[in-house]
Amino acid sequence: MAKVRVELEKERAAEANKQIRNVATANRNEIPKLLIREGLITEDQLRYAQRVHAKLTSHRTLLSILEELHYVTKDQVQEALRSSPVSIPLGSLLVELGYINEADLSMVLDNQREHPDAKFGQLIVDINLIDENDLLRVLSYQLGFPYIDPAIAEVDPKVFERGKIENYIENKFLPLHYQKDGILVAFADPLNNEQVNAAKKIFGSSIIIGIAKERAILEALNRYETKGLVADKGAKRLDSNDNAVVAAVNSILQEAHKQNASDIHVEPLRDKLQIRFRKDGVLVPYKEFPLDMAPGISSRIKILAGADIAERRRHQDGRIYFEEFDVQIDLRVSIYVTIHGENIVLRLLGRQGELRRIDELQFAPRIMQRFEEEALDAPSGVVIITGPTGSGKTSTLYSAINHLNNPNCSIITAEDPVEFVLDGIAQCSINPKINVTFEETLKHIVRQDPDIIVIGEIRDRFSAEMAIEAALTGHKVLTTFHTEDSTGALLRLLDMQIEAFLIASTIAGILAQRLVRRVCPDCVEDHPLTPDELRRLGYTSKEGSGLVFKRGRGCSKCRYTGYKGRLAVHELLIPGEMVKDAVIARKTSHEIKRISSQTTGLVTLLEDGICKASQGMTTFNEVIRQLPRLDRPRPLAEIKRLLGVH
Ligand SMILES: [Zn+2]
Numbered sequence: 001m002a003k004v005r006v007e008l009e010k011e012r013a014a015e016a017n018k019q020i021r022n023v024a025t026a027n028r029n030e031i032p033k034l035l036i037r038e039g040l041i042t043e044d045q046l047r048y049a050q051r052v053h054a055k056l057t058s059h060r061t062l063l064s065i066l067e068e069l070h071y072v073t074k075d076q077v078q079e080a081l082r083s084s085p086v087s088i089p090l091g092s093l094l095v096e097l098g099y100i101n102e103a104d105l106s107m108v109l110d111n112q113r114e115h116p117d118a119k120f121g122q123l124i125v126d127i128n129l130i131d132e133n134d135l136l137r138v139l140s141y142q143l144g145f146p147y148i149d150p151a152i153a154e155v156d157p158k159v160f161e162r163g164k165i166e167n168y169i170e171n172k173f174l175p176l177h178y179q180k181d182g183i184l185v186a187f188a189d190p191l192n193n194e195q196v197n198a199a200k201k202i203f204g205s206s207i208i209i210g211i212a213k214e215r216a217i218l219e220a221l222n223r224y225e226t227k228g229l230v231a232d233k234g235a236k237r238l239d240s241n242d243n244a245v246v247a248a249v250n251s252i253l254q255e256a257h258k259q260n261a262s263d264i265h266v267e268p269l270r271d272k273l274q275i276r277f278r279k280d281g282v283l284v285p286y287k288e289f290p291l292d293m294a295p296g297i298s299s300r301i302k303i304l305a306g307a308d309i310a311e312r313r314r315h316q317d318g319r320i321y322f323e324e325f326d327v328q329i330d331l332r333v334s335i336y337v338t339i340h341g342e343n344i345v346l347r348l349l350g351r352q353g354e355l356r357r358i359d360e361l362q363f364a365p366r367i368m369q370r371f372e373e374e375a376l377d378a379p380s381g382v383v384i385i386t387g388p389t390g391s392g393k394t395s396t397l398y399s400a401i402n403h404l405n406n407p408n409c410s411i412i413t414a415e416d417p418v419e420f421v422l423d424g425i426a427q428c429s430i431n432p433k434i435n436v437t438f439e440e441t442l443k444h445i446v447r448q449d450p451d452i453i454v455i456g457e458i459r460d461r462f463s464a465e466m467a468i469e470a471a472l473t474g475h476k477v478l479t480t481f482h483t484e485d486s487t488g489a490l491l492r493l494l495d496m497q498i499e500a501f502l503i504a505s506t507i508a509g510i511l512a513q514r515l516v517r518r519v520c521p522d523c524v525e526d527h528p529l530t531p532d533e534l535r536r537l538g539y540t541s542k543e544g545s546g547l548v549f550k551r552g553r554g555c556s557k558c559r560y561t562g563y564k565g566r567l568a569v570h571e572l573l574i575p576g577e578m579v580k581d582a583v584i585a586r587k588t589s590h591e592i593k594r595i596s597s598q599t600t601g602l603v604t605l606l607e608d609g610i611c612k613a614s615q616g617m618t619t620f621n622e623v624i625r626q627l628p629r630l631d632r633p634r635p636l637a638e639i640k641r642l643l644g645v646h
Pocket residue numbers: 520521522523524552553554555556557558559560562563
């Protein structure tokens with residue numbers, strides 16, 4: 001019986017791998033092949049990049065590696081794609097360009113199989129996997145039409161006035177200006193012959209077809225219809241001291257804080273200043289200001305950030321501590337010069353009041369208890385919080401520091417940069433510009449006689465060695481890492497040539513984490529899983545019979561996404577003797593994972609996700625999209641027992 005099961009598992013794993021490989025390789029090298037054809041890279045360079053790619057454990061695109069090796073620039077890639085459109089399916093192109101990962105792709109393809117009428121592009125935008133603008137950009141690569149943003153594109157009045165605006169609106173196109181071979185016209189659907197012919201009737205058969213968002217085309221046309229083409233030249237420019245400007249900036253900062261945004265984007269466009277907030281990872285439009293307020297608003301932000309107000313041609317950064325009434329906000333500011341002016345992004349940093357207590361991080365009860373008792377409260381050793389970018393590991397790290405912070409112990413940090421400011425802790429921001437490097441800082445930290453050392457991130461062999469050495473001399477070390485799961489962190493350390501024996505004797509605990517979206521409480525409904533959905537989770541129909549998750553129907557409160565807020569999913573590995581032996585014996589990742597599951601009470605990310613979905617906190621789609629599905633999950637009752645969930 002057991003043997004049959006093992007065979008089945010093997011078969012499953014092989015099948016899953018094959019599928020991933022198929023999706024991944026069938027079309028993956030189309031862009032690099034194109035780059036070779038265009039003479040931008042050589043075969044040798046591609047082979048080298050492929051070798052690097054194969055060695056990396058994290059999800060990186062081959063293209064990003066080619067860029068990092070300086071074989072080719074982003075601009076060259078875009079130019080090549082534009083000049084000779086490639087014929088790969090949109091989904092694969094999105095993967096190759098790094099907009100989505102393979103798990104996302106297979107989820108959407110599955111979804112499309114269930115709804116054969118749905119367009120791939122629409123589906124992928126609807127489930128928030130990609131911004132509509134980015135999708136259009138990729139479509140333009142695929143179809144070979146230039147991508148146009150009507151809000152900033154140049155419209156030549158002489159061209160525009162050749163036709164009637166009603167005609168433009170009816171056929172959803174926007175004429176722009178002369179280019180060397182004809183007149184550039186932006187279409188919402190460049191494949192619609194009727195609309196393209198309508199434009200050709202007015203502008204001649206040699207028009208250059210561009211692609212733009214339908215809404216943006218119509219917005220631009222409506223604006224020209226009401227205001228005319230020429231902007232009001234007489235409007236006065238407001239400066240940074242103007243009351244309207246000060247009030248506008250204050251209200252943007254306060255509103256972002258109130259709405260719990262993580263970033264504020266201040267974006268000058270051709271005819272307006274656009275403010276957007278990033279909430280739960282998604283950029284949402286907040287407000288638009290007339291263009292004459294733009295210089296004042298950007299100067300005001302620069303003054304607050306301590307940046308050079310006279311400098312308008314170079315990128316700058318700064319920091320704002322904003323305080324008004326009972327609102328205090330700490331922001332990191334990045335000013336980036338674009339062709340339309342200064343693009344400003346403000347990241348709202350957490351403050352102590354907002355720092356979440358460790359028991360508010362949605363840990364399952366048993367995991368919470370073990371993380372505190374066996375990892376954080378252990379007298380010494382390295383505690384690693386691991387996950388990809390955007391997995392919320394920094395917030396968890398800070399909550400852990402806060403948990404350990406008391407007057408009797410000395411905590412010192414080396415971070416790049418400091419993101420939360422904590423009372424009573426010596427925090428140091430790495431700043432290579434003034435020669436405060438990671439190496440220098442870590443050397444000095446140990447001499448400060450701390451009890452607890454926080455290393456922002458293990459990024460190379462040097463920082464890994466420092467962490468281990470500090471633990472060996474009786475310190476407790478907290479740090480983050482960039483790996484897929486908990487056992488992956490052990491293997492990465494081995495890959496960094498850290499002695500297996502040292503890893504086994506110093507790692508106190510590894511917490512892997514992911515963020516998933518939370519079901520909107522206002523439109524929640526039952527979601528009984530179909531046999532096919534159970535299969536995708538790794539359950540047989542029998543094992544999962546009667547399993548009911550929740551999902552959001554979509555309502556005005558959640559902007560029809562069905563989601564509101566996010567929560568963390570965890571996987572905690574407390575290495576026991578058997579795991580330590582396996583590391584020293586340099587067993588494979590699969591073996592180490594199996595031993596961890598069987599001997600340490602490890603519950604995988606997938607299993608914790610399934611449990612949280614069964615409690616109605618997140619959805620089937622989020623579990624499938626965000627969590628690695630390497631092993632079959634155990635039955636729900638077993639998972640709940642291990643997690644201490646009743
Ligand atoms: Zn809702």
